[in-house]
Amino acid sequence: GDSVTQMEGPVTLSEEAFLTINCTYTATGYPSLFWYVQYPGEGLQLLLKATKADDKGSNKGFEATYRKETTSFHLEKGSVQVSDSAVYFCALSGIAKVEKLVFGKGMKLTVNP
């Protein structure tokens, strides 16, 4: 079945550091790929998405490119801020008629001033 593997952390960075969170997937066909962020005590927010190969999703300085050849969707940000401290989930939705989001295990990021 479809699955997502991502870095689990936790990871602690200093403000303005470079961030990469690796995500790889296994799926039949061409799934849509997502990054969700969950701030403490809140629900999940869609951070960015890509629906086909070579698409680049971007939002709030974060970027991720849908790489079909490596089945990856790594999240990057050039300079993190304290406000980026959160849990980040990589997810995919398959092409089946009944859509179901499959999540990675999540990675907790803490950014220190």
Place this chain on the structure above:
Amino acid sequence: DTEVTQTPKHLVMGMTNKKSLKCEQHMGHRAMYWYKQKAKKPPELMFVYSYEKLSINESVPSRFSPECPNSSLLNLHLHALQPEDSALYLCASSQALGQGDGYTFGSGTRLTVV
């Protein structure tokens, strides 16, 4: 309106109580979902509604009973829960099934069963 609204935000209930969680969206989305999230874990799918009809039940115990009275509302009725059911319950919606656009999540109801 681009939000999914969940009430209440916090709920404490005894094992013999009956309570309901509510979820509302006014984005015209026709698919709605209930997820359960335990601490430090990803969300787990419980139910999927499509056009107000139950489409998926992920083998959820019958003490959880979903209801979709109309296209904007989704309820989760709770009865005779166990302490291990304590979790964050998330509602989500999407335009329709199979669109691949992702979900809009609510902020969740944090449920504690005592």
